[in-house]
Amino acid sequence: AQSVSQHNHHVILSEAASLELGCNYSYGGTVNLFWYVQYPGQHLQLLLKYFSGDPLVKGIKGFEAEFIKSKFSFNLRKPSVQWSDTAEYFCAVTLTDSWGKLQFGAGTQVVVTP
Amino acid sequence: NAGVTQTPKFRVLKTGQSMTLLCAQDMNHEYMYWYRQDPGMGLRLIHYSVGEGTTAKGEVPDGYNVSRLKKQNFLLGLESAAPSQTSVYFCASRRGTADTQYFGPGTRLTVL
Numbered sequence: 064a065q066s067v068s069q070h071n072h073h074v075i076l077s078e079a080a081s082l083e084l085g086c087n088y089s090y091g092g093t094v095n096l097f098w099y100v101q102y103p104g105q106h107l108q109l110l111l112k113y114f115s116g117d118p119l120v121k122g123i124k125g126f127e128a129e130f131i132k133s134k135f136s137f138n139l140r141k142p143s144v145q146w147s148d149t150a151e152y153f154c155a156v157t158l159t160d161s162w163g164k165l166q167f168g169a170g171t172q173v174v175v176t177p
Numbered sequence: 178n179a180g181v182t183q184t185p186k187f188r189v190l191k192t193g194q195s196m197t198l199l200c201a202q203d204m205n206h207e208y209m210y211w212y213r214q215d216p217g218m219g220l221r222l223i224h225y226s227v228g229e230g231t232t233a234k235g236e237v238p239d240g241y242n243v244s245r246l247k248k249q250n251f252l253l254g255l256e257s258a259a260p261s262q263t264s265v266y267f268c269a270s271r272r273g274t275a276d277t278q279y280f281g282p283g284t285r286l287t288v289l
Contacts, residue, residue: 106267107280114275153219162227163208163274167219
């Protein structure tokens, strides 16, 4: 079955620490890849997306992600987190012929302590 | 430009009651989607629409119906609510399949 897996459900780290969130998918065809963020009490916002081209994608708020096709992975990174990065992070995938339907991972709750 | 809006923001229903959630977008987007968000499960697609007058089933369509009579509106209906439908419901829209999907603020529904 097609699926999106996020490696960690909960991550706790201190300000200025580096963050890496894993995401793997199990689709065999051409995919579009996304990371969304949901701050407490808010709706989902797009952090970054990959459609084609350079596999290292830079997004908003200092986040970046790397698409590694051979590993079916799209990991999210940030070199130095801030308290304001406390949020839930979702990896999502669409197949290019799927009418844009998003398949989400279960999410990773990230808590950044001062 | 309000983006994607959802009505209502909160609702409590008793088992067996019906209700309709309204999603509206003012971006002239063709594609609209309804998702539900449950703890530890991410967002799951309920129904979607690829244009006015068209709808299709997503991953978890049972117990829900939808309509897209106007391009800007996408309605999600629960005919007979069940406690398993307690969730946060998000609507989303996008212009084309290669474009960013924009989400509404969500509706928190509790079924007692």
